[in-house]
Amino acid sequence: MTIDVSFLPALAVALLLVFARIGTMVMLLPGVGEQTLPARVRLAVALVLTVILLPAHQQAYRVGMQALAPVLALLFQEIVIGAVLGLTARLAMSALQIAGTIVAQQLGFGFVTAVDPTQNQQGVLIGNFLTLLGVTLIFATDLHYLAIAALNDSYDIFRPGEMPFSGDIARHVTQVVTTAFRIGVQLAAPFLAFGLLFNLGLGILSRLMPQMQVFFIGLPLSILLGLLLFLLVLGAMMGSFTDYMQVVLGRLAGG
Numbered sequence: 001m002t003i004d005v006s007f008l009p010a011l012a013v014a015l016l017l018v019f020a021r022i023g024t025m026v027m028l029l030p031g032v033g034e035q036t037l038p039a040r041v042r043l044a045v046a047l048v049l050t051v052i053l054l055p056a057h058q059q060a061y062r063v064g065m066q067a068l069a070p071v072l073a074l075l076f077q078e079i080v081i082g083a084v085l086g087l088t089a090r091l092a093m094s095a096l097q098i099a100g101t102i103v104a105q106q107l108g109f110g111f112v113t114a115v116d117p118t119q120n121q122q123g124v125l126i127g128n129f130l131t132l133l134g135v136t137l138i139f140a141t142d143l144h145y146l147a148i149a150a151l152n153d154s155y156d157i158f159r160p161g162e163m164p165f166s167g168d169i170a171r172h173v174t175q176v177v178t179t180a181f182r183i184g185v186q187l188a189a190p191f192l193a194f195g196l197l198f199n200l201g202l203g204i205l206s207r208l209m210p211q212m213q214v215f216f217i218g219l220p221l222s223i224l225l226g227l228l229l230f231l232l233v234l235g236a237m238m239g240s241f242t243d244y245m246q247v248v249l250g251r252l253a254g255g
Contacts, residue, residue: 013071014061017160019050020078021085022151028086029147030093031135053152060160074161081158084169085150085252091176092248096134096241098184100127106188106195107226108219126230130237137242143249150252176248183244187237194229198222 023046027033032045061074103109104124123131138144185192198218206214 011058014058015050015054017061017071017074017078018054018057019046020075021082021154022046022049022053024079024082025086025147025151028083028090030089031139031144033086033090049148049151056152057155057160060155062161077161080169081154084172085154087173088176088248088252089147091173092180092245093131093134094177095180095184095187095244096130097123097127098181099187099237100124100130102185102188103127103130103191103226103230106191106222107230108222133238134241134245137238138245141242143242143245146246146249146252150249154252183241187240190229190233191226194226198225 023043026042026046026049032042101124104126107126109124109126198221202214202218205212
């Protein structure tokens with residue numbers, strides 16, 4: 001009995017190329033790509049997704065095995081495509097950090113910082129809270145399935161061997177950053193209005209009663225009223241953010 005194993009080199013190359021795209025995207029995705037998550041867990045997620053998607057897209061990789069240069073060029077293209085997909089979701093999540101920074105400044109919490117586990121750097125406390133809440137809502141509302149669908153549909157948008165133009169990538173990243181900043185400001189709009197009206201009221205009060213220590217009265221009152229407002233609008237803020245992430249991931253998935 002003879003067993004033909006001549007297909008193994010081509011299968012190994014296809015597995016490597018699929019893993020390059022999926023692994024790069026998983027490394028940058030919010031929630032599963034954080035450095036606080038064990039490396040073995042991230043690697044396991046990438047390998048499981050690779051094994052699942054490999055049979056559907058193995059035939060798309062037609063690489064000659066006679067030379068190493070075409071394989072390396074295709075590997076680089078796959079890494080770039082995975083980075084673009086993962087970076088899109090990562091930049092979209094920054095809308096919550098922007099909103100949290102604005103809210104913290106209006107409430108007087110701008111000097112309160114802590115390590116943001118999603119960015120692995122210092123961030124304002126409210127921004128960290130909103131970011132963690134946003135990641136939780138993505139998994140709670142099953143939006144992470146759209147990320148998996150985006151991986152699958154990326155082979156129709158970015159076919160293996162077709163390198164996206166650098167101008168298109170730059171335009172796409174710029175649009176994502178612009179939209180994330182706009183959404184962040186919109187989410188924090190109630191607090192911008194609150195800060196304007198509250199500081200205007202303090203200014204009028206200081207003019208009417210110059211002997212009053214407005215700062216010692218205004219700061220605790222600003223924190224109290226701001227936290228009450230934050231409690232009232234938190235549900236609407238996260239609902240708007242969830243709709244925004246659904247649009248972003250839906251576009252990645254070709255919807």
